[in-house]
Amino acid sequence: DTAVSQTPKYLVTQMGNDKSIKCEQNLGHDTMYWYKQDSKKFLKIMFSYNNKELIINETVPNRFSPKSPDKAHLNLHINSLELGDSAVYFCASSRRGSGNTIYFGEGSWLTVV
Amino acid sequence: DQQVKQNSPSLSVQEGRISILNCDYTNSMFDYFLWYKKYPAEGPTFLISISSIKDKNEDGRFTVFLNKSAKHLSLHIVPSQPGDSAVYFCAASGEDTGKLIFGQGTTLQVKP
Numbered sequence: 119d120t121a122v123s124q125t126p127k128y129l130v131t132q133m134g135n136d137k138s139i140k141c142e143q144n145l146g147h148d149t150m151y152w153y154k155q156d157s158k159k160f161l162k163i164m165f166s167y168n169n170k171e172l173i174i175n176e177t178v179p180n181r182f183s184p185k186s187p188d189k190a191h192l193n194l195h196i197n198s199l200e201l202g203d204s205a206v207y208f209c210a211s212s213r214r215g216s217g218n219t220i221y222f223g224e225g226s227w228l229t230v231v
Numbered sequence: 232d233q234q235v236k237q238n239s240p241s242l243s244v245q246e247g248r249i250s251i252l253n254c255d256y257t258n259s260m261f262d263y264f265l266w267y268k269k270y271p272a273e274g275p276t277f278l279i280s281i282s283s284i285k286d287k288n289e290d291g292r293f294t295v296f297l298n299k300s301a302k303h304l305s306l307h308i309v310p311s312q313p314g315d316s317a318v319y320f321c322a323a324s325g326e327d328t329g330k331l332i333f334g335q336g337t338t339l340q341v342k343p
Contacts, residue, residue, distance in 0.1 A: 122274075149329060161275070161320065161333040174330055208274055212329050217263045217282060220331055222274035 121145050122223035124209045130229045131199055138195045139226045141209030149173075150192035151210040151220065152184060161208070167192050168214050199230045234258045235323050237334035245342055250308040252337050254321030257302065261323040265331070266295060266306045269318045278319075279306070311341045 124141040131137050143150060151174075152164040166174035167186040181197045196203060209223040236255045244250045252266075262283040267275035281288040281295045281304065288295050294307045308315055321334040 158335070159318075160335055163330055166330060210274075215329055217324070218329055219265065219277050219280060220329065221277060222267075224274045225272075227272075 122209055122211055122221050124207075124223040124226050126226060127224060128227045128229075130231060133199055133201060133230055135199050136195070136197045137199060137228070138193055139207055139209075139228075140191070140193045141223060142191050143209075143211040143221075144190065145211055145221060147211040147213055147221075148189050149212050149214045150186065150189070151212075152192065152194050153208040153210060153222070155206040155208065155225070157205070164207075165192075165194075196228075201230050204228055204230045233335075234261075235321055235332045235334040237319075237321055237337045239337050240335070241338040241340070243340045243342060244311050246313055247310045250306075250311045250315065250339055250341065252306040252308075252319050252321075252339065254304050254306075254334050255302060256304075256323050256332075258323070258325060258332075259302070261325040261332075263324045264295070264297060264304050265322045265324070266293075267320040267322060267333075268315075269320060269336070275320055308339075311339075313341050313343050315339060316341050 122143045149168045151166045155161050165184045170186045183195045186192045206225045208225050210220045212218045212220040265280040266278040268278045269275045279293045297304045318336045320336045322331040
């Protein structure tokens with residue numbers, strides 16, 4: 119029944135590794151997002167996809183690559199993990215356009231050691 | 232440059248009283264505002280929203296007020312309950328992409 123689900127919830131990994139976080143939504147939305155909450159608790163958008171097309175790409179290192187196989191899925195792959203990548207990553211979805219509520223997943227806690 | 236600001240990092244109120252959480256924004260192009268509630272180890276949960284064509288929206292114990300001239304919005308919770316204790320984020324949107332800009336959050340503690 120979970121509307122926006124993401125896995126894994128917790129991930130501890132070593133510097134230099136490559137990891138992926140998966141996200142799926144069953145709300146029938148056409149737009150999906152990745153947000154990052156850093157150590158200062160700010161929530162900032164990283165990427166947004168609409169119908170598998172990238173529409174927002176904030177200033178994010180190239181090591182981060184989102185992939186949307188279909189409009190219900192948006193995965194985040196991170197190459198060559200660095201200590202500063204430690205954060206909580208939230209997947210979210212909505213219908214496209216201002217005025218539509220964005221619904222969030224429960225978050226993925228990534229710790230790079 | 233932070234376009235959405237919540238200047239109070241924390242707020243403590245007594246159960247049954249009113250909680251007022253404030254939010255200021257700088258971008259006059261924002262046309263949709265939302266409040267999210269977040270418990271530890273969970274994702275933000277949508278609470279209430281308001282369009283820029285309105286100045287008030289009410290849903291049960293929660294009311295959001297928008298003052299466009301002052302670029303200010305507030306969330307009122309009446310009466311406050313201990314279960315309302317959480318971090319509250321204000322967010323704004325003004326683009327067709329639906330991109331949300333978040334404030335830094337206010338931690339509300341409601342004491343029994």
